[in-house]
Structures are given as structure tokens and as C-alpha cells.
Amino acid sequence: MQVQTEIKTRNAAEIRCKLGLVLFLLLSFALIAAGLWGIDQYNESGFDQEAAYGYIHKLSGEVDSLYENGILPVMNGMDAGMKTAIEQRSRELLQDAWTSAAKEDRAAAVDTYLSAASDPAREQMELLSLTYSVAGPKVSSKEKKAMAAMTDAERADFRAQVLAGVADETAALPELAASAVEGEEGLDRAGKLMQLFLTSVNADSEPLTTDNVNGIKKAARSADARIAAYGMTADGSVSWVSQLVLSRSKTVILAGVVLLFDIILLFFLLKADNSWHMNIKWIVILAIVDFLVMFQVMPLVYLVIRAFFPEGSFTFEVFKRLYTYPMNLGALSNTLIAAAATMVLGTLLAFPLAWLVGRTNLYGKKFFRSLFVLTYMVPPYLGAMAWLRLLNPNVGTINVILRTLFGLSDAPGPLNIYSLGGMIWVLTTFYYPYAFITISRAMEKMDPSLEEASRVSGASPITTVFKITLPMMTPSLIAGALLVFVCAASCYGIPSIIGAPGKVHTVTTRIIEYNGIGAQGLSDATGLSVFLMLIAIVVLYISDFVIAKKQYITVSGKSTRPNIVDLGKWRVLLTALVGLFATIVILIPFATILTTSFKVDLGRSLLDPTNITLGHWQTIFTRSETLECLKNSLIFGAVTATVGIVIACTMSYLLQRTRIRGRKIPDFLITLGSGTPSVVIALGLIMTMKGDFGVNIYNTAYIMIIAYLIKYLMMGMRTVVSAMSQIHVSLEECSQISGASWTKTMFKITGPLIFPSIAAGWFLIFIPSFYELSMTALLYSNSTKTIGFQLYEYWTFTSQQQASAMAFGILIIVVAINFLLNKLTKGEFSI
């Protein structure tokens, strides 16, 4: 009996669930159909922009209220004869306005139009006020001010007199109106008076909202379309539903397609689950997936399609053209060589450093560790700028010192930063921390007794490193190396600052150059992007799906303190070496940036007191443009990090605490996004977010925040996920058994436990978003410039000293926020 009831309930739930699916399916079809209808309407209308329908809708409301509140009260105060005269005159004015707008006689058109109207008098006035707003006689700002200064009573008088003047040329006019129409007669005089009257209704501005009027002007460029728009506006035929569909038909289609996609996905999830029971978590997953599909997958797919179908049909033309051009081939080989060299050098540096800092009794280990991690938080272009100052073939500090030391002639050199080698050097100094951090983390996780077992087996510490530590670390080592490779291959900041003057092109610099030069340039940029994407996907596949499977699980249950290798007599020497490395790679460049920011003349030394100035610092702190950029960067960074960390926490919960089907889909997409080169993400967004696909966020802050999110979300997510995986679920269960609700448990137990990681995750998203350059260079608009881009502009076009001051300022901000979060999490926060 009970079983039967259960089956019944289950069946009922299943039927409800399926019914819901079908309903939403129908809704999605309806949305798509409505959108298609909208596009059809639009194609017939002659408007240039769909948004015209939106302006029409908004204006029809304004025109109505103008008539009701402004025109009708004045008209009602007049006798019937005057009324008729005014109406007669208005019609003439309207016919004249339409005729001059269309440059042909439209008197008949006006008559035909108005004869079909239900309330011709009203519609005629509305049509006139609308037409005059778009293309009427000018009212000077002096006249507007004078009208605005009137009291209500004066204005009522003024209006009545001016309106009377429209119908009757002989009527007495107020002084203001009289001087306005002085020397004019006939329709011109009446038109000017009518415009004065209309303006006086809303004297301190235009009678209708300027933005909306301009919208119509822009959208309906042809006279016919514009007149059609007047008509639609005046008779108010655009209901809000059709306005929505008409003005946003592509967005409506997009919504329908997304909904359809969701339903299909949901159907498969439900089917696989075989419970046919709707789970709220799926809505969350679908929301994240929708976001990523729309802003990440779709642009990337479009990019590939665009590269192979530049004119709508399949062709290899783009690639042929691109890859037979020597400069591009050079850029390709430069990119591959630079990335490979950086990977090898970076890993070769990172492993011994990680080992020395993590596993030996090196002096000042903690200091060195934070120093190396600090580099990770510094924008790479900062390094490029510093090394440019140090290794410029003519005036570079190191070159000057080397020439003096070895008595070389004053010829340029011996070192030249403007070369592939120079670029590799700077890339290495700025990307080895990626490998360092990956390897350090793996080393920390490794059970120390694995190494101890080797020692008691008779192996010396060095043998142990090569026979046990290194082989065990191989997967992490490869993962770190690949990370360096991808970062170096898709870096824009360093090649743009070093490569451009040295004519060392890379794929990223070529993409950004191509993007600036028209439609063919855009196609070429996509072609190069496909190359970068290919690299990234191969690397991502190897590191995430091949190596990850080989990752040895070496996390010990009870961890003892890691086995610290006594370096013995080598301790001092190795500390000195690491110190030397840190000095060359970190301290000298930072110091260079700092000293450059105080120099009057780049060529002279700071030892000369006349060469010291605080002027550059003053400039950057007082220039409103710089402050505006800083504000933008802080806001974009904070918004990206906050949205990102919310998604990260949600995903961590789904991944770590639920077994809900489909939770890996957003995880996969987020990983894919972070592996995609920045310029490729930006290019994809530019090409698809201009409104052609129903979303228009081009030139806005949204497009930048979305780009940052796609690129940096994973860093935050991984941090929170790993923190949550370390908190045993029993801690939460225990809280719930103690009587706390799920929400309370999250806030009282899980939240506080993973808070340091949440802070770290926030920071890891914030920092790169804050100083981002590669994507910003493609996505910025005048109102959304960021500090990173401003700095780049200053360096390239204005003053290296001011750029240096700004760069050091960024460094201070990054370190300050790091410090703040450290305090906030009581020192538990670490990257």
C-alpha cells in the first residue's frame, strides 16, 4: 500500500517535472519566434537600429504627456475659432516640416495619415511636437533661460499669447517672442512661435528627452523611416510587448536559444539521473553554464568560424595569407621559441629554488619565499620597463657599468634588451614564480617520510632528490612548466614593451596590431588567435587530463614536519647564490623603477642632486585622468573579484559537497577559460558583443569585467575548492547535529574555516584584474581606461618617469592589499 503511494507520488512528481520542461520548451520556441518576427519587422521598417523601437516607445509616452499637460490646458482656454485656426496652422506647419524633411511634397501624406487617426486633433499636435523635436526651428539657449526664469503665471500667459500668435499674425506677442521672430513671416514665423510654445512647456530643457530624440534621428537615417517613426510614435501603436520584442529582437532570440539550451541540458541531466526530480542546484549550475557559454564559448567558437569562413564560405585564404607573410612567420617562431625557452629556464630556476626554500636549512627561507611569490603579484610589464632601463643598448645602467668595467668603447651594447634573448630573459624573470608556486605547493604536500625512507635506505640527500623527490614531483613539474609556457606564449605586456621597439614580434603583438586595421585585419587577427588557442588547448589537455591522472597522491594522513636537509658547508654559499638571484631578478628591477620615477633626465644618474624631482609623483597624484583610471581599475578589480569569489564559493560547494550531476560542466568551462590566452578572449568578446548576437556591451565596463572573470575565475575557484576539500564534511555534519541550520553551518563553521582561502581567492582574482593589460588594450574605451593601460600609454608615448612612478604606485597598492588581507585573516592568508 505504502509502496503504491510512493510510486504514485513519484509518478506525479515526474509528470510535473516533464510538464514543466515542455512548458519551458514552448516558451523558448515562443521567444525565438517572437524575436524572428521582430527582426522581420525591423527589416521592413527601414530603421538602421533595432533600438529605434525602444525610443519610439519611450517617446510616445513623452508626447502623450506633453499634449495632456502642456498643450491641452492652453488650447482649452481658447475660444473655438482660435482653436480651429491653430489646428489649421499646425497642419500647415506639419506638412511643411515633413516636406522639408523628405525633400518632396508630403502634404498629402500628412492628410492621409491624420484622416485615419481616431483623434486627429490630438494626433496632429503630437506629431508636430515630435517632428519639431527632431527637426524644428532652433530655440536659442538665451531664450530658453528667459523662459525658465518665468513664474508659472507668467509662463501660462506667455504660452497663450505665443500660441495665439501662431494662428494670428497680428496678435500681440510678448517681448521675448517678438524679438525671436523679428524679421520673419508666414510659416517660418508661425513655426518659430510654435517651437517657442512647445519649449516653454518644459522650459529648462527640450520638450522631449534629447537622448530619445537623438536615438530616433540616428536609427532612422532615411526621411521615410523617420516619418514612419513619427507616425508610430504619435499614434502610440507600439505596445510594451512589441516594443520589447522589436527593439531587442536579437536579445529575445538569444534568451530563447539560451532557454532552449538549458532545457536540453536539463533534460539530459534529468534523464541521466533518472529521478525526474527537479533540483534547485541545477538552476545554479545552468546559470553559471549559460554565462560561460554566452561570454566564453560562443565568442571562441565564433572566432574559429570567422577564421575559416571570413566571407561566409569555407576557405583557408586567411591562413594562407597570414602564414606566408614573413613577419607573421617570424612572430610565430618568436612566440614558440620564447615560450619554450622561458619554460625551460623558468622550470630550471624554479625547482632548485623551491627545494632550497622548502626543504633545506637555507638562511632566510621565509623571506625568499615571500619575495618570489611577490613577483607573482606584480604586473609583467613592470619587469619589462625595468629591464629596458637596465639593458638598453645605449644608456642601460648595466651596459654602462659593463662598458666602464671592461673598458669597452662607447658603442652600444654589450647587452641588448631589444632582442629575442632580452625578451626571454624578462619573460623568465616574471614567469618562473608560476612554476615556483606550483612546485612548492606539491613539495609541501609530499609526505616527508617518502624521502626519509630513501635516506635510511642508504641514499644521500642529493641521490634522494634525484631518485625520489624529482620523479615524484614530475607531474607537478610538468604542470608548472606548461603553465609557464602558456603564460609566456600569450603574454602581451612584455613583448609589446620590449618587442615593438626591437622589431621582435610575437603572435600577441601581431593580433593587437591587426585588430586596429579594419575588417581584413580582424580576420587576420582571428587566424593568429586560432594558433594561440591551439597551443593553449593542447597544453591544457596535457596538463589537466593526462598529467592530472598521473598525479601521485602523496598527502600523508598525519604530517610530520618536513624533512629539512642540512646543507652543511654549502649553506652559506647557496644562501648567497639565492640572495644574488633575488637581487638581480627582483630587487634591482624594482629599485630601477623607483629611481627612474625620481629622475628629471633619464640619461643622468640620481647621484646628481639637480636630477632629483618629486614632480612625476605629484603629476600622477594630481592628474584627474590618472586618478580616474585608478578608480576604474580598483572598481573593475573589486567587482570582478567579488563576483568571481561568489561563483568560486558556489562551485566549490557543488564540487566538494554535492554529487549533483553536471557539476563538472562549469568546472570544465572555467578551466578552459583560464587556459585561453587573454588576447583571444578579448578578441572573441569584441567580435561578438557589439549587438550582432543580442548583447551589446562593447565599450562598457561590463565587457572588461566579463573578460577578467573568464580569465581569472579559476585561480579563485581552485583556492576555495582546495580549502574546502581539506575540511572534513563531518565538521559540518556535527554542526547540523548540534542543531544549526544549513545556512548557519555555512556561516559559523565552513565560512570561518575557509575564510583565509576565500580572501586569498578574492585577492588572486583582484590582482591580475587590477593591473591587466593584454585584454584591456583591446577592450578599453575612453571612459573605461584602466591604470594598466594608462601606464602603458605613458611609457610608450609620454614619459617613462611618470610611468615608473605609476608602476611603483601599483606595486605599493598590491603589497598594501596583500598586507591588509594578511591582517584580516590573522596571518592565515597565503598564496
Added chain:
Amino acid sequence: MSSVTIENVTKAFGSTVVLEKFDAVFENGEFITLLGPSGCGKTTMLRIVAGFEKPTAGTVRFDDRVVSSEKVFLPPEKRDIGMVFQSYAVWPHMTVYENVAYPLTIKKVDKAAIKQKVDRVLAAVHLSQYADRIPSQLSGGQQQRVALARALVAEPALLLLDEPLSNLDAKLRESMRFEIKEIQKEYGITVMYVTHDQTEAMAMSDRIVVINRGVIQQIGSPREIYTQPANPFVADFVGKIEFVEGIAKDGVIELNGCGQKLPYDGELKGEVIVGIRPEQITYAAEGEGELSGVVKTHFYLGDVDDCRIDLGGGAEVRVIADPFESRGVSAGKQVSLKVRNFHVFAKQEGEDFRKILT
């Protein structure tokens, strides 16, 4: 095979002293267990012997060879030892054979000899058929035996085992005890074994070193440790015991609170602590026992009856008796108790013996 001499070894991490003046000699071929609660310093002692920790002071000698002192410090690889770690520390990137052969490979033994020795030790730990597996394909118990084989293969002078059985389930733990003991006998090796499990220590050891808070409490055979505990901590840590305070005078101990007396002809006078193990008490006919009291709680466990008896005035003893003998005993009943044996300790001023357990 070698003996281990530990002289005055002290170890401090910063200001925390974890081992204090550790003094012990382990004979050749002996199975020694370091027993104590977690955090007592037993693992630190083992790691000092292994060479992973440098003692702050003191000397460690293997036979006559000084391996650790103020002047000399031999790193682990030069000490000729085998060690089994709590986490097994079996290398995941090598097969079972490679893991076990590693110590010989390091010593550059020729291949044929390696094969022969590895085969022998794998047979000894019953893993011959798993030689080509990788560790992730093995169960916890099998991995543990790989670690054991690896520690034994080079026939070291000394075998160190750091809680090797604590990650195994109860049944496997019991059978491994005997296997380790068998292998030790076969190889005739000196073994230093660290555990917090007193049953394990009792079952396997020739001698047990009981440690608490970094200080040796007692060294002795399992029988000595159990029957003649040096202090209340040892008595409490090894086996079950109940303590009652009392005053020794005139051939008796008068128990505090209840005023009942136990006959005593030992040397201690004044305030003492009396420890009575539950199995040392039997029920007696009324008026025949030394003690009497009221049954406070009574648990019937099938093979035994486990009762707490209130002697009055807060003094309590526990009796674990054959249910056949304790027929008729139930909560609330007045019983007479015969005490076959008990331990008497001097009361240390200012120290609560019940809180010695860390």
C-alpha cells in the same frame, strides 16, 4: 646486528623539551618497544636513533660506533638501519620490486644478488606474486609489508618501526604482529618499535620502555612492567587499574574515606596510593574478604562481569570477575571482596597522579 646505547639524550625544539636525559641500552637482537601516549617523545627518540633529528645533548652508539654526539653526527644513510614508517612511505612511482630493491641499488650490489635478496625478503613477507605491481594497486596491509621488506632487504643492523600497524584494521593488525615477530626471529635483527598500543607492546616486545612527557618511566620485560609498575602512570597506562589513596602504618594501609584496611608489610609509611587491578579482586563470602562495599554499576559482558564497587567515602574499586563466581552480584548489593594482590606507590607531594596521562 648491533646493540644500541643511548646516553643522556636530551632533545628540545626551541624552549620545548621533548626528551629529557634519555638513558637506555638495547641489546643485540632484542625487540624493544617504546611505549607511551601520543606526544610523549617516543617518535622523536626513534628519529634520533635513525638520524633524522640531532639530539640537543647526549650520545647514541651502535655497538661501539658513535653515531650521534656533540661532535659526531652520522646522517641516516650512513647508519645501516632499516625503517618502516607509519605512512609506509612506499614510493608510488616504482614497482614493488623496485621499492624493495632500492637500498641494494643504492649500495650498487650486482643485479643477480639483488634479485636473490629481494626474492627472499618478498617471500618472507608473502608478496612474491606482487613484485611487478605498483603500490597504488596494493591494499594497506600489502603496502605495509612492502615497507617492511624494503627495510629488511639490506639486512641492516637495526630495524626501526614507527607505529607501523596503526593504519591497519584490527584483524590485520593482530596477524601482522606475529608476522613481524616471526621475521625478526628469522633475521635475528635488533628491533626498535614505537607504539602507543599497550597490547601490541606486550605481545611483541622483549623489553618495553614506557615514556611519558619525554621521560623514561620504566624499562622492563612485559611481565615486569605489568606486575611491578614503577609508578602510577605505568600501572595506569599498561592494563586496567583503580587507585585509592590511603595511609600506611602498623602493617596495614587505611584507605581514605571509607576507613577500610588492607594488610601491608612493605617499606612505605604515611600517605600512599594503592592501585588495584580489577582481576586481582575476587568476590568472597560475607565477612571473609579484606574489603566490602556496595555494587554501584554492573555490566554483564558475557565472558566477564564488570562491576564498580563503592567502598564508601568516595573510594571505589573495579572488579572484573568470571560470571560464574559473581553470580548473584547486582547493582545495589552489599559485597565482600578478597584482594589477591595490589600495588603501593608513595604519594608524590603536589602532583595529582591521575593527571599524569597527557
